[in-house]
Amino acid sequence: MRIPRRPLSRLTAAIVAVGLALLGLIMVTPASAASLVQVTNFGDNPGNMKMHVYVPDNRPAKPAVVLAMHGCGGSGQNFYSGSEFASLADRYGFVVIYPTATQSAGFGNCFDTWSDAAKRRGGGSDPVSLISMIEYVKRQYNGDPGRVYATGSSSGGMMTQHMLALHPDVFKAGASFMGVPFGCFADAADYPPTTSRCTGGSMDRTPQQWGDAVRQAYPGYGGTRPPVQLWHGTGDTLVPYQLLRESVEQWTDVFGLGQTPTSTDTPQPGWNRQRFAGSSGAVNVESYSIQGAGHSLPSSGMAAAAVQFFGLTGSTPGPGPTTGSPSTPPAGGTGCKVTAAVTAWNTGLTENITITNTGGSAVNGWSLAFTLPGGQAVTNGWNAAYRTAGGQVTATNVSFNGTIAPGQSVTIGFQATHTGDTAAATGFSLNGAACTTG
Structure with missing residues (x-):
């Protein structure tokens, strides 16, 4: 039962405030400041995942929703603090979901893109848990169902392409960093760090074979497919760079596009971009080859490029340093x-x-x-x-x-x-x- 709060007199309130200040219990940061919040009981969760959400203070009545997924061994909290999506959410007013995977597959905390359950729409495992998180945000924060996006790094990049294949009716677009095509892993035994045909450098299928894998994930679907942005470092050996080509083949075939890009450019030094557009001129597939980069994406400015691809900002992402360029550390140390x-x-x-x-x-x-x-x-x-x-x-x-x-x-x-x-x-x-x- 909730007990009604009795108003304090001005004098009493002042005394209480002074007392709390002396005890060091008054927060310096305003209580309304946005922060990362854990959500429990968000819905059906067969993947036994954890959920955190970042909701900016300034947002529209129906904010867009971005699902941002970490790499193996990581967590939602680490991806929140180690990527630029939260600061972009503050700027553009979208809600960010940071899930934490708990599957092991040898590495620990990897998103399940290998099991039979995960490869079937509604089959179970992590994809069902992720959809539950999205539905929760739609209910709790009035998230716009027409503006839901997926992005992620490494294992999260793999799951990005996975979710676009399983749920093209849920996502408007996706940005995959260092991912693999949908259906690349045969099963758990094919997932790293064991010997993997997918990431072992020998995976080579035709565009139609890759496209068929996506079409079979949701048989009979005839609606709009979400455009996809693909990022990979040319020096990546953990998830080999050649898998970028396989992902491009998959998604261009899904959209009925050829393998020749309609445009190429270098939006920033070391960022070689290829775009594949349809007859209307709309870019359905966009790939970035980051020269010399290893397994280290996204780096500065890349999240902004992804958010721009989503259509959540009308401004051009600002220039960032060359991939892998470190800041100069100050003298001294800290605890x-x-x-x-x-x-x-x-x-x-x-x-x-x-x-x-x-x-x-x-x-x-x-x-x-x-x-x-x-x-x-x-x-x-x-x-x-x-x-x-x-x-x-x-x-x-x-x-x-x-x-x-x-x-x-x-x-x-x-x-x-x-x-x-x-x-x-x-x-x-x-x-x-x-x-x-x-």
């Missing part, structure tokens, strides 16, 4: 804690490192130094620029994650070879200050 998680196989491994600022002030520009166990060598990395000297590694922030507020975290990671020792790195220090581990 920090590092958590490392390793997934190993045969002679390879991946390691995800979460850096938490335990100090009292923000870190603006950072450099994390650490030592690899004997026999390990970094071959690729993401969310940081890596410099190695023997077993010593220095990871420096890239433009979109250079600031770590007190109590906040960023997650980076790398792929490495090993000769038998698969332990995590040690001796972490942030801007010269030793970090605790745990």
